[in-house]
Amino acid sequence: MTVGVVGLGLIGGSFAKAYHAAGERVLAWNRTRSVLDFAMLSGDVDGELSEENIADCDLILVTLYPAAAIEYLEHMGPFIGPKPLVIDCCGTKRVVCEAVFPLAEKHGFTYVGGHPMAGTQFSGYKYARANLYEGAPMVLVPPVYDDIELLDRAKALLAPAGFGHISVTTAENHDAMIAFTSQLAHVVSNAYVKSPTAGLHIGFSAGSYKDMTRVAWLNPGMWAELFLENKDYLIDELDWLIGSLNEYRAAMVADDRERLVRLLEDGKRRKEEVDGT
Helix, strand or coil: CEEEEECCCHHHHHHHHHHHHCCCEEEEECCCHHHHHHHHHHCCCCEECCCCCHHHCCEEEECCCHHHHHHHHHHHHHHHCCCCEEEECCCCCHHHHHHHHHHHHHHCCEEEEEEECCCCCCCCHHHCCCCCCCCCEEEEECCCCCCHHHHHHHHHHHHHHCCCEEEECCHHHHHHHHHHHHHHHHHHHHHHCCCHHHHHCCCCCCHHHHHHHHHHCCCHHHHHHHHHHCHHHHHHHHHHHHHHHHHHHHHHHCCCHHHHHHHHHHHHHHHHHHHCC
16 A cells, blocks of 8 residues: 655654554655655655655545645645545644545545544644554544445545544534534633642642643634634534533532532533443
């Protein structure tokens, strides 16, 4: 198999390393040439992905920010051809899929939206690792929901990455869910650590603080783009959270222990319902 990886940050770099470790041929493109040169020198990448060889790929993974992914495929669309399966790995799906589904139809290439549900708080090729996707979920957004042949092809091509579960959904459902499971957590973590008390936490914090603040260490440019693209769903989640927090605050202001216990019990019970004991 020949795999084209577009973008050698954490996500793309980890794909390159995973497919290289599986014995596949890896071609790559990266905006910063020095990163591509280093990846080729390290042996994780076999050559540069270009207009001349992109049609030879079996799989093309576009691991850029949404706007950049669209721009790349607008430029490269005429050169891709019918052989490769193109999967983007952007963190939101409506904007990218709305732009790229028509591009694929226009230029005759096959495209499926994707989102690997894996990562760390760090970014860049130096943090990429071959096992990043082992056991992780992968979300696919195909142009036709029940195209079993296309989905089987996607699963086979993604197998070397080691995903533990592949789910299929729509762009709208993906963005609604990701607003809650990922984006809201990043906003809350980033806002939480701004407390003046944070500067004094050493010696007073343990697992709770570390869990709460891990994703505050984010890539501001990327996450700002994702938040704004998904702001309708994300604002709904923020409004709901703010309302819920105000209930806890009101119970404390009123010294209403019974109400506070009830709120805490409700949260504990909800956690058990959605995630088990």
